[in-house]
Each structure stands twice: as structure tokens, then as C-alpha cells.
Amino acid sequence: MGAIVKHSQIDAQYTDPAKLAARQSLWQYLSGPSLPARVVDLVPPGATVADVGCGNGVYLDQLRRRGGNPTVVGFDRSAGMARAASRHGPTAVADAQALPLRDRSVDVVLCLHMLYHVADIALALRELRRVLRPGGLALIATNGAGHTAELKAVMHDAARWVAGTGVDPDWDLRRFDTDTARAMLSEVFDDVAVVPAGGAGAVTDPAIVIDYLKSWPPSVVGVEEGPMWTEVLHEASRTVLAHFAQSPTFTVTSTATILKARVPAMPAVPATPAAPAKPQPANRPAPPGTVPTG
Ligand SMILES: C[S@@+](CC[C@H](N)C(=O)[O-])C[C@H]1O[C@@H](n2cnc3c(N)ncnc32)[C@H](O)[C@@H]1O
Secondary structure (H helix, E strand, O other): OOOOOOHHHHHHHOOOOHHHHHHHHHHOOEOOOOHHHHHHHOOOOOOEEEEEOOOOOHHHHHHHHHOOOOEEEEEEOOHHHHHHHOOOOOEEEOEOOEOOOOOOOEEEEEEEOOHHHOOOHHHHHHHHHHHEEEEEEEEEEEEOOOOOHHHHHHHHHHHHHHHOOOOOOOOOOOOOOHHHHHHHHHHHOOEEEEEEOOEEEEEOOHHHHHHHHHOOOHHHHOOOOOHHHHHHHHHHHHHHHHHHHHOOOEEEEEOEEEEEEEOOOOOOOOOOOOOOOOOOOOOOOOOOOOOOOO
16 A cells, blocks of 8 residues: 655645645634644744744744744745745745754744654754754644544545555654654653644535645555546545535544653853862971971
8 A cells, every 4th residue: 555655755745835725724624723823822922933844834924923023934845835934934945954043043943744754853853952042942743643534534445446555544644643753852852742732623615625635645545646546536526525415514633743842941050169279288398498487
């Protein structure tokens, strides 16, 4: 079953923001505060923030909307994404594994739903730590088991019917799900906490469900871009429309989590201890030319 998404395919996913926007549209149906609102709530006001893998800039936008004139910069490997995000703040094309930032120069780094795409995740985590000031905070988002299970089930049945393949339910989780993320972050940071941020969304618009499925790479069903993939998508769309003929909503589960990782604050500089007194030999002879007193 196709599950390995190559880096050239990841770049193809993000040359322009349309596919990411299709996925973001679906998560607007989640009940409760949005993920960007939850993340930004964890950013101390006045912090200097770098959003690494900023995509089309929804987090930069959310930070700006909160007010307080925050100092933010977005980085993305895709020029199309960096350009799209630049309407919400300054951005640059850069790779998470080699950030164009000085050591200890920011208070908060955001790395939201992007580290699973990075070739060397451990290297990227060390970069995040390098650029954080003492006491700084990394906010990382990823997903746990069961994420989009309902969509994967639709796609699996379509792929089995059309192409004789299927969908690995963990295709998007193998490299960096919540458990792996916690373990990897603990290697680099001192204090790691996991905040659940998922839920269920009752989507009322079939086009939003179908567009989400179309945003996936064809490799998830083990085929190439072309007639077979078109046919799988057609079959999956038919299933979604049949569902909506019976029900006003299609429920999709998110198992998103936010991981909070801290760099320890600089330890207080200890007062310089007084130099120990030189031991004086009891019967030290007076240096030549001096007259002993007392
Ligand atoms: C799923 S999108 C998430 C975007 C944004 N953080 C959000 O949550 O809305 C992943 C983003 O990471 C970017 N990306 C992938 N690999 C990267 C890397 N090595 N360095 C920087 N950005 C990368 C992609 O171009 C894409 O914009």
C-alpha cells in the first residue's frame, strides 16, 4: 500500500497555497477555539516570534490580530507559501534545518504541522533550540492516532475498488506523531508538555470534504498522478455525495496536539567567591631586606 511521501512530492504539495487552504477550510468546522487561536494563546504578549514552515500565514495573521504590535517573522521552504504569508508579516524562504537567525535571538518558535515533512527532524529541533533565548518556548503541532480516520476510510474503499490498493491509516503519522514528537523533543529540550487540541468537526458542505481528499498526494493510495488517481478521487467523491444524501453532516476527527517545549532560563550568575587566602607557613622566613615586626 502506498504510504511513503517523497520530498519532491512534499514540495509539489506546497508550491502554491491552494491545497493547504482546502485542508484549513475543513478544520473551521471543529467545535471550540481554532488551533491557531489555541496556539497564539500560549504565546506571551510582546514575545519575538519565528513561525517556521509558516505556510500561508494563518498563525502570523492570528498573532497580528491579537494586537500589541508583535515582532514576528515567517519562514517557509516554499517560495509560493512565503509569498502568500507575506501579507500577514515579514517572511523569507528558508529551511527549518538551517534558519537564518542568530543564536538565542527569539522568544518563541512555532513549528505547526510541518516537522513531519522535514528530512532531518532532529537537526531541525536543534535549530529551534539554537535560536531560542534562555527561557524561550517552542510550540510544535502534530497529530496522533486516528487523525482524519473517516476520510482515510472513504479513500481506502475507493482505492481498493478502483486500483486494488488501499490507504495505510498511519501514512501521515509514521515520521512524527504525538508520541514520537514527545520523545524527540525530550532529547533536545528540558521541559516538554503535550496539550490535546483535536476534536470532531461536523462538516455541512460536501465540496469541502471532497476538496480535502483531493489535496492528498496520489502516493497515499500507491498510484501516480494520472487517470487512475482521477478515478480514485471520482469514486471517493461519489461516496461523500452518497453520504450527504442520507445525512446533513460528515464528521471528521482531528487528533491534533500542541507540544510545548522550553529552554531553561539562564541560571543566576553566582557571586564571584572570594579568593581563598593563601596559606601562610607558620615559620615563614621574612623576605630578605624586610624587618619583621611584632
Ligand atoms: C502543512 S503546512 C503547515 C503550514 C502552517 N504551519 C500551518 O499550520 O498552517 C507545512 C508547511 O511546511 C513547509 N515546509 C516543509 N518542509 C519544510 C522545511 N524543511 N523547512 C521549512 N518549511 C518547510 C511547507 O512548504 C508548508 O508550507
